Amino acid sequence: MISTSFADIFKQNALKNSLLPIVVSPQVHAELFALDENARVSIDLPAQKLTLPSGRSVEFAVDEFSKHCLVNGVDELGYIQHNEAAIAAFEARREGSIDTLA
Secondary structure (H helix, E strand, O other): EEEEEOOOOHHHHHHHOOOOEEEHHHHHHHHOOOOOOEEEEEOOOOOOOOEEOOEEEEOOOOHHHHHHHHHHOOOOOHHHHHHHHHHHHHHHOOOOOOHHHH
């Protein structure tokens, strides 16, 4: 999704549902609306760049965690599950954890 702005709650919900909300200037937005319906726009998420058919590139912002999840095809739970071993090791060292009480 590309717009000049998004409400914070909408933006966060979109990212949690693997939708990338891209905020652009009104000038870029107008340029997008002027495009032919068959025009192709390129989005490079790792580089955070939107490239228009004219070749003009525009940078866009996205937080690192959301970018990581989108690039790797995981949601928040998938991210946590991927780090399960590190979490278990931390919990095993932590005073007062279940493992240290046994």
